[in-house]
Amino acid sequence: MEVHDLEFLFHPDSIAIVGITTDPDDLRRQRFLKPLLDFGFGGRLYLVNAKGGEIMGLKVYPSLQDIPGTVDYVILSVPAELSVAVMKDCIVKGVKAVAVYSAGFGEVGTEEGDALEGEIVRIARKGGIRVIGPNCLGLHCAKSRLTYRSEYPKESGPVAFLSQSGGNTTHLVQMAAPRGVRFSKIISYGNGRDLNESDFLDYLAHDPETEIIAVYIEGVKDGRQFIRTLRNAARAKPVILLKGGCGEAGVRAAAGHTGALAGDDITWNGLCKQLGVVQVYSIEELADLMVSFLFFPLPKGRKMALVGVGGGASVLACDACTNSGMVLPPIPEHIKKRLLQFTPLAGSILNNPVDTPSIFQVPQFIETVKTVTSWEEIDYLITFLLSADIFPSYLGRYEQAANGVLQSSKICSKPVAIVLQDASHPETFEKTFLAQQRLTSAGFPVYPTIARAVSAINKFLAYHRQ
């Protein structure tokens, strides 16, 4: 297999953090250093600040030139006006790639900012250096222990996230990680003046470690190139896209954020539809779709059964399903009869939805799921568990109920998605979090509300129909 031109970016032998804050009271001092140490980056790690000194046991070199060994990769964190000088130093040092964290370039909207951005990229290109950013967090690759965030999962996984916004990468990862999503590459590319969205998207489309590509994008540098790349990427792998900057205010915000020229929304909708790209509209939905593509096995058809506990919750769950265009066939008499053998009629709904008090008795709940999914007309199952907030003596009962959901999902003959309703109190939140971790570790897709589950599954099914 051919190695992609950009593969080297993710495997530096040596990294220098240039412009590290030396003030020991400034939390920013740890920004890039601590994550690399926490991940156990195996290569050489250098720090640079004109003031010299030592940070966390590492010598601080006054300049790049003072470093004895070679430097592959530079994290540039000096004020924008000093970046030109550092970039020139990088050439002398033989640096291969520079991730420019610093802001104050094209995105500020001044001629100076734009010129400065152009200048550093021009210098870099002349010296054969590739630039990530400016105004970005850079690259994360768990396998090579290259990262910018200590809290990211240390294990690698099949999802790549390419994002014009650094904050949005972290928001997404922190939201998706407890639901079992693991990442091959995370790319925060900011203004994208040298390496842009198309370059990285092409890389991810060819990356053997990436099976699902998620993209947050505010604007593109070259529309034709991007559409061509997006088409090829979407042919190779599922691509989930969140477009930031619609409407006048959003476009204004995107311009100020990454200097992006955010196109109008309708063009993007049409483009995604045409290319088979799954379009989402929030970070939450992006996480939901990742979970669906990772953990929800493709059902044979679109007919679902809904099994949970709580009458009012079942009614609202059905409404959410209907609003998403889901099909819930009414339960046939022979299935209902079998359920009645172990389910009291009072306090139940045996009608698809199946609202059953047996959620508190693991063997009966397993039997309920077995019976419902033995019904041939049904292609997949959604099980939901009421918010832990609702259980009168919730701690014990919630665990028991979650255990029933886990056990029954394991023996279920059809694809199953699980909803653990959101909790609103620290104690119940923690219980839900732990149950979620058990379920995701066992390989199940877990969602916080029925509405979000069915909306995501609906888009997932639509993708596969196409």
Next chain:
Amino acid sequence: MEVHDLEFLFHPDSIAIVGITTDPDDLRRQRFLKPLLDFGFGGRLYLVNAKGGEIMGLKVYPSLQDIPGTVDYVILSVPAELSVAVMKDCIVKGVKAVAVYSAGFGEVGTEEGDALEGEIVRIARKGGIRVIGPNCLGLHCAKSRLTYRSEYPKESGPVAFLSQSGGNTTHLVQMAAPRGVRFSKIISYGNGRDLNESDFLDYLAHDPETEIIAVYIEGVKDGRQFIRTLRNAARAKPVILLKGGCGEAGVRAAAGHTGALAGDDITWNGLCKQLGVVQVYSIEELADLMVSFLFFPLPKGRKMALVGVGGGASVLACDACTNSGMVLPPIPEHIKKRLLQFTPLAGSILNNPVDTPSIFQVPQFIETVKTVTSWEEIDYLITFLLSADIFPSYLGRYEQAANGVLQSSKICSKPVAIVLQDASHPETFEKTFLAQQRLTSAGFPVYPTIARAVSAINKFLAYHRQ
């Protein structure tokens, strides 16, 4: 002021729980007793079970007739088939109201169930007893310490919630309480065979302790009566309505849940629009609207400013605002100039949205809010704080940032709504929860996402325009 016919329901001098479980290992034993004890119900409290004995220091009477004193209010918790006999006992005892918790009546869809439900109501009416339910949790009134849930807020407040589903009442209350919502009355009325949605809605419309009425309804007994009552209620107070049971599956679920004949969705939409009722589509949205009506002062117009931290988050925030039809005018030069006096251009967006790193420095953040809201064109402000998950050393910085939001909101000259983005980890969730409590205690409306905030505020503004 005239006392409403149903006022007596909320002020019983004595309560008997008939059919309390005597098995000490059965958690259901505490179901109605513990909440009444926890709330310190001040009247006489009796327990009835044919087996007799003692529970939590209270004598268990073999029957209602064995109770020495009078009984105003009965919580009926025997199997449906025994309910007729108990209802006859209630008449002999001179009981005034019975809340029938038991299920197994009209909602099971059998002729027997329906006949039994008709029978107990017929007996009750003959004896001058009013019936709540069957198949319900009954009444909650913090002031008279009448309740069915230990975890409900003990303080009274101006919001009433009338709900056909018991589970949905608890879900809503547990979600809304940490956001500062306090309740005058909570009514779970189930099948509503005697006292129905119209009776209770009429009561709440006249209740001097209720300023905002929220309703969860699956179906109505008498359409004309209900429309008349709803019209009068909506004239008197804001009414927020969540209709459960749309589409074929939802209607089926509602029938099995409360025996309701859920009408089709379009009729309800039209009705709500016509009567000025605020229609919502989920429990979460119901909580968001309660918060808006309670804590968001009515702004003079529809033009908003958005101040927060995080570029990508600001872009998506704008998109959410635009999608809700909100108006964000671009910031004028003179305001931008004033912001630049204390805000670095690099890493900021000064454009409405205002994305400012000063959120970590309380005095600067206060100055930012002052400056932005001094801009005359702006009617109100939304401040948002990134998810606590995102802060690199989040615990300390998040508290600091939340403090800036609190202080600046206190001095803000225009209505302010606050978004504390959801957290996905127990530690960050707890921090967010505590910040939320501080902000809600200070009287501010707090929302978990920008999209939910603007959607709720939009409906709130539309209500007041009407």
